[in-house]
Amino acid sequence: MSIRTRTTPLTVVALAAGLALAAVAPALAGTTPAARPAAATTAQGDPRNVTQRVGDFYGAYIDAVYDNEDPASGADAKALRDFYLSAAARKKVAAWEKKNHADGILFAQNVPVKWKVAYTDSGMGHTTSRVTLTWSDGAHPQVTRIDVRSDLTTRKITDLKPAE
Structure with missing residues (x-):
């Protein structure tokens, strides 16, 4: 069996686990879409104004x-x-x-x-x-x-x- 055929299933499993963790992590951290703050705003200034x-x-x-x-x-x-x-x-x-x-x-x-x-x-x-x-x-x-x-x-x- 080649190295490529042995690593492909392992890569697929690791990728699936990473995606699952990425989907669950915000909920675990309490940052579900409803709890997230509004989009970041920017501000700029000019002390002469x-x-x-x-x-x-x-x-x-x-x-x-x-x-x-x-x-x-x-x-x-x-x-x-x-x-x-x-x-x-x-x-x-x-x-x-x-x-x-x-x-x-x-x-x-x-x-x-x-x-x-x-x-x-x-x-x-x-x-x-x-x-x-x-x-x-x-x-x-x-x-x-x-x-x-x-x-x-x-x-x-x-x-x-x-x-x-």
Whole structure:
């Protein structure tokens, strides 16, 4: 008997066992198709884009306040405010918070489930971005909007106000 005829059945058995294991392994690992996360998304950035910086701020800020059980979240939220907001904007936010007993970045007492940012206008060294916050899922989610003004030179947020 040649070597080829002896190895062919062995190869077939090994291949079949490998395919069976590949089919069963995701179920054993708890990663069945229903449990798998959505397709991977990509992100890119440009620190010079002021509207994108507003999006970066809101994304990181919402992450920090959403994870309020994490002891570092309060410090993270403060550090984000210190980095992205001008001193005057921080002062205005603090005054609003004292008066309204709510978060002056989100203009609310709770945390949104989604956010998006879009460029709306620019002029005289500033740009305005509109932040849309979505507060619930479902067919008719509650949405609020905030107009965020940024300085084009410093890229700092200089003003935030609920959109009209």
